[in-house]
Amino acid sequence: DTLQELEATIEELARQAREEVTSQCTSTALISDPEVTFDLRYVGTDSVITVPAGTIIARRTPAELKQQFAERHLQQFGYTRAERAVELALVRVEVTGSGTTSHPTAAGNPQPIAAVVPITAADAIIAPDAMIAGTSPTPSTEEFASSNVWFDGKSRASRVYFGAPPEKTVPGPAVLCTSTSTIVIDPWSVARILEDGSLLIEVRAKEQDSNVADPAATELSSPESPDPVLLEVFSNQFASIAEQMGEMLRRTAISTNVRERLDYSCALFDQDGQLVVNAPHVPVHLGAMGETVRAVMEDHPKMRPGDVFVTNDPYRGGSHLPDVTVVTPVFASSTSPDTNTDQPVAFVANRAHHAEIGGIVPGSMPPFSRTLAEEGVLIRSRHLVRDGVSCEAELAKLLTSGPYPSRSVTDNLADLTAQTAANTTGVRLLSDLINSSSSTLVNSYMRHIQSASSLRMRKAFYDLADGDYSFRDQMDDGHRIEVKISVQGDQAVIDFAGTADVHPGNLNANRAITTAAVLYTLRCFLQTTVPLNAGVLEPVDIRIPSGLLNPPPGLTPEESPAMVGGNVETSQRIVDVLFGALRLAAASQGTMNNLTFGNDKFGYYETICGGAGATATADGVPAVHTHMTNTRLTDPEVLEQRYPVRLRRFGIRHQSGGAGQFRGGDGVVREIEFLEPLQVSLLSQRRETSPYGLMGGDAGASGRACLKHPNGTSENLPGCFSKLVGAGNVLTLETPGGGGFGAFPDEERG
Numbered sequence: 218d219t220l221q222e223l224e225a226t227i228e229e230l231a232r233q234a235r236e237e238v239t240s241q242c243t244s245t246a247l248i249s250d251p252e253v254t255f256d257l258r259y260v261g262t263d264s265v266i267t268v269p270a271g272t273i274i275a276r277r278t279p280a281e282l283k284q285q286f287a288e289r290h291l292q293q294f295g296y297t298r299a300e301r302a303v304e305l306a307l308v309r310v311e312v313t314g315s316g317t318t319s320h321p322t323a324a325g326n327p328q329p330i331a332a333v334v335p336i337t338a339a340d341a342i343i344a345p346d347a348m349i350a351g352t353s354p355t356p357s358t359e360e361f362a363s364s365n366v367w368f369d370g371k372s373r374a375s376r377v378y379f380g381a382p383p384e385k386t387v388p389g390p391a392v393l394c395t396s397t398s399t400i401v402i403d404p405w406s407v408a409r410i411l412e413d414g415s416l417l418i419e420v421r422a423k424e425q426d427s428n429v430a431d432p433a434a435t436e437l438s439s440p441e442s443p444d445p446v447l448l449e450v451f452s453n454q455f456a457s458i459a460e461q462m463g464e465m466l467r468r469t470a471i472s473t474n475v476r477e478r479l480d481y482s483c484a485l486f487d488q489d490g491q492l493v494v495n496a497p498h499v500p501v502h503l504g505a506m507g508e509t510v511r512a513v514m515e516d517h518p519k520m521r522p523g524d525v526f527v528t529n530d531p532y533r534g535g536s537h538l539p540d541v542t543v544v545t546p547v548f549a550s551s552t553s554p555d556t557n558t559d560q561p562v563a564f565v566a567n568r569a570h571h572a573e574i575g576g577i578v579p580g581s582m583p584p585f586s587r588t589l590a591e592e593g594v595l596i597r598s599r600h601l602v603r604d605g606v607s608c609e610a611e612l613a614k615l616l617t618s619g620p621y622p623s624r625s626v627t628d629n630l631a632d633l634t635a636q637t638a639a640n641t642t643g644v645r646l647l648s649d650l651i652n653s654s655s656s657t658l659v660n661s662y663m664r665h666i667q668s669a670s671s672l673r674m675r676k677a678f679y680d681l682a683d684g685d686y687s688f689r690d691q692m693d694d695g696h697r698i699e700v701k702i703s704v705q706g707d708q709a710v711i712d713f714a715g716t717a718d719v720h721p722g723n724l725n726a727n728r729a730i731t732t733a734a735v736l737y738t739l740r741c742f743l744q745t746t747v748p749l750n751a752g753v754l755e756p757v758d759i760r761i762p763s764g765l766l767n768p769p770p771g772l773t774p775e776e777s778p779a780m781v782g783g784n785v786e787t788s789q790r791i792v793d794v795l796f797g798a799l800r801l802a803a804a805s806q807g808t809m810n811n812l813t814f815g816n817d818k819f820g821y822y823e824t825i826c827g828g829a830g831a832t833a834t835a836d837g838v839p840a841v842h843t844h845m846t847n848t849r850l851t852d853p854e855v856l857e858q859r860y861p862v863r864l865r866r867f868g869i870r871h872q873s874g875g876a877g878q879f880r881g882g883d884g885v886v887r888e889i890e891f892l893e894p895l896q897v898s899l900l901s902q903r904r905e906t907s908p909y910g911l912m913g914g915d916a917g918a919s920g921r922a923c924l925k926h927p928n929g930t931s932e933n934l935p936g937c938f939s940k941l942v943g944a945g946n947v948l949t950l951e952t953p954g955g956g957g958f959g960a961f962p963d964e965e966r967g
Contacts, residue, residue: 227253227310231273234312248314256307257286259298264469264634265306266290273310294634295525295545295641296602298609366390368404370446385410443665451662452494452748458565458646459483459496466567466639471631473859474572474822477851481569483639485647486510487663488562491751494666500749501536501788501845502568504733507751509534510564513544516598520546520561523605525637527612528598529574531589532770532777534729537784538593539581539822542568543601543633545640547647549656562656563663565643567636572813573625573820575616580813580820582781584900584937586723590774592781594619601637609633624820667752675707675756677743688797689715690790690804692724693905693936696765698787700794711735711795712760719778723900725768726783726791731761734791734845742799766791785809785824786902788845796830797909803830803881803956804908805843808920808936810952811900814862814891821860824848828874828882828917828955830908837882837955840869861892870918870951875907877914877957884918884952890945897942903953904936913960921951 231251238248251273256265266289271277277285287297361382366375368390375390382393386409389402393416402408402418409417462483467476474480482498490511495503512533513526526544529535535542546561574581575593586592594616600608609630616623616630623629651659681704689699699715719725726734732754739757740749747753761767765787771777786808793804806827813822824846829837842848853864866888874881891897899922907916922934927945942948 223305223308227251227273227308230308230310231312234310238312238314249312252311254309254311255282255305256309257282257303258306259290259301260304262301262631262634264294264471264631264638266293267309291605292645293641294638295523295644296605296607296637298607364392366392366401373404382408382410443662443669448662448665448669451659452666454650455485455494455663455666456496456748458643458650459485459494461646462565462567462639462643463496463498465642466569466635469638470569470635472572472628473851473855475569475632475635477855478570478823478848480824480848481567481636482506483565483567483643485643485663486564486566487667488560488564488660490514490564491667493563493663493750494748495750497847499568499845499847500737501730501733501784502540503749504736505534505536505729506542506566506568507534508729508732509542509568510544510566513598514564517600521604522546522548523602524600525602525640526598527596527601527633529596530598531727531729531780531784533598536568536727536730536733537781538576538589538595539570539572539574539781540568540784541571541574541596541629541633541636542566543636543640545637545644547644547651549651550648562651562660563647565640565647567639569632569636570822571623571629571632572822573623573628573815575619575621575623576781577621578813578898578939579624579815579817579896580822580898582785582811582813582822582898582900583723584782584898584939586779586781587721588775588779589771589777590620592723592779593621594623595774601633624815624817666748667750667755670747670750670752671755673743673745673747674739674753677739678704678709678756679707686798686800688794690794690797690909691906692787692790693902694722694724696720696724698765698790698794700791700798702795702798708756708758710758710760713766714760714762716762716765718764719768720765720783723779723782724765724787725778725780726766726787727780728761728767730784730788731766731791732759734788734795735759737845738792738795738799738801741796741801782811782900785811785846786900789843790902792844793909797911800833800911802832803837803875803877803911803914803958804917805830805837805882805955806884806903806917806920806953807906807908808902808953809842809846810920810950812898812950813900814860814895814897816895819860823850825885825887825950825952826850827884827920827952828908830911830917830955831875831877831879831881831914831958833912833958834879836880837874837957839874839883839954840885841882843955861895863890863892864888865890865947866949870954873918873951873954875910875915875917875954875957877910877912877961878959879914879957881908881910881914881917881955881957884920884954886949886951888947888949890947891942893944895942896939897948898939899934899937899950901936908953908956910956911958914957915961917954917956918951920953923949925949 253270255268255270257268258265268285283303291297361376361378364377365372373390377392379394389406390404391402393400407419470476482502484495485493487493492507529538529541544566547563549562577583577591581593616626683705686702691697696717701712703710739753768778789807793807796802810825826840826842829843831837868886870884870886873884904920907919910916925931925947
């Protein structure tokens with residue numbers, strides 16, 4: 218019965234599609250047979266894969282569809298689930314036609330219905346002066362310009378057309394620019410404008426130029442001598458891979474925290490587990506992931522293709538338990554030159570914040586946790602996928618075990634599937650790069666990129682006067698963070714001696730978090746653009762005494778110091794003292810304002826923006842996430858649709874930035890009404906202390922929180938609280954402003 222209903226649905230969709238296309242097409246002979254596609258997924262999962270099912274006349278069999286789905290699932294996620302049934306989530310029928318429309322969309326200019334977009338005079342670039350004056354747009358009268366374009370390592374003079382070319386045949390090299398696209402025609406191709414306005418590009422055999430040497434071949438003969446052009450090319454290729462990993466993660470994840478708040482990071486690592494390049498994601502993740510990768514390498518010395526590993530262990534390179542890291546080794550294929558296929562030639566990894574991983578409060582960000590066990594489920598380094606087979610069942614069992622299990626295991630597993638897919642994308646792209654050159658070349662340029670960053674860092678230290686640069690600040694409860702940066706020549710020692718002992722609560726930050734803050738600060742200190750990688754730290758000796766910034770682990774989670782606040786709050790204060798020592802900027806808000814709410818079925822988490830500190834040349838920016846966080850807030854529509862809350866107000870907290878020659882950025886006001894009883898928690902700082910100003914600038918305003926009750930009464934709340942609220946309660950958060958920079962006459966303050 219189900220198959221008969223499906224066939225009837227497909228027939229009806231095909232009929233509707235044919236009628237729609239027929240109404241716009243002058244010839245029914247040019248209408249295609251309906252194409253059918255299915256969105257399939259494993260039962261019990263959310264990630265769908267689109268599989269072509271053939272035409273309505275020639276359909277693939279269920280067995281063929283299942284096989285194709287398995288192949289695509291393996292390609293996208295790196296594993297299959299043979300033990301699970303496959304279900305249909307969506308059916309799609311597509312009909313296309315060509316020819317002109319029976320009702321022109323523009324007078325005298327009929328549009329073809331085709332897969333290609335025609336180039337018409339209307340596509341010409343609009344003159345800027347017409348846009349400014351508000352007059353009717355007119356195409357540019359210039360037919361083409363000339364510009365040098367690089368093809369295969371050689372610059373070639375190329376025609377650049379703005380709009381439709383006047384001639385019907387355009388030999389390459391050329392560039393066609395329209396209002397919606399840019400088309401590049403290489404030197405070995407010819408573009409032809411057809412009668413219906415569509416563009417046909419004839420690709421011809423590439424000409425061989427004996428005068429142009431193959432840069433890859435030249436480099437292979439001397440892998441230790443980086444070519445500046447190839448250095449830039451590889452750096453951008455690596456960065457592009459990391460960015461594509463991030464986009465795959467965002468598209469395939471299910472949680473609001475990943476899809477909307479973008480609380481994740483992706484990066485590439487060399488064969489030694491050193492950070493090479495990353496996408497512009499979350500700094501507190503990126504600087505710490507290298508230690509995680511190296512810990513996974515140590516725990517699993519015999520890796521195999523098809524293996525994927527997962528961990529959130531703060532004492533093995535993790536940040537805090539909600540940040541779950543997935544690591545995948547990259548092996549070169551046997552066809553790649555100069556390759557040892559037994560050992561990984563590189564690694565890809567990503568870290569994503571899971572809004573629920575267990576713990577004593579929903580959202581897994583308890584303000585008052587005292588041990589690691591109270592913060593959620595500890596995932597020590599283990600297989601997520603082994604030799605291409607998912608280990609999801611074992612992980613699900615772990616997530617539901619212990620005294621404080623996860624409240625949203627389904628979301629955990631769905632996001633881990635997305636994280637695996639992101640890494641699979643990275644493995645595929647990096648493998649393609651290795652196979653097109655060699656592992657020797659790729660590894661050489663991974664080292665060269667780190668060396669380039671190291672040289673830039675050494676020059677920055679050399680340009681800074683030798684001496685000691687010190688600063689101290691404290692958390693709201695008085696725990697001190699102190700640093701001394703001693704610069705000698707082109708090297709530096711960063712010493713945190715004098716910092717407080719282990720925190721009795723959860724403000725402890727491990728060595729990986731502290732190193733991430735140092736790496737971020739040094740990258741900001743550089744005046745040139747370089748990748749955020751391990752090379753920046755090469756000329757630096759980081760000394761972290763045991764204590765607040767380097768707490769020793771216990772034998773069990775119940776005996777280990779808590780760390781959830783160290784990752785989000787203490788990391789910000791580490792940056793504050795480093796910025797203060799180097800006089801880079803006044804303090805930014807110095808907190809992430811971690812808000813969580815939920816019940817026994819879900820947990821929601823967000824960080825709330827505030828004011829940035831002013832610098833010696835500019836005002837601080839208002840209402841932004843700063844320093845170790847680089848996430849965004851959930852869109853109001855998504856927040857209200859998915860959770861039992863109403864966003865009453867979200868705006869700038871005016872005059873909260875510190876005064877000075879350059880003013881600190883303002884914080885924000887965020888007001889949330891709860892529509893049902895929920896457990897609400899806040900983990901924040903800069904309530905008892907204020908973001909400092911520099912060089913005579915004033916401090917920014919401290920943060921505040923207030924809870925209004927339905928009966929009209931209200932209560933002021935501390936920076937850290939966890940309480941049960943009822944329907945109709947309204948929480949108002951005012952986040953800190955940034956500090957000012959430079960003295961300002963008293964009469965002009967304001």
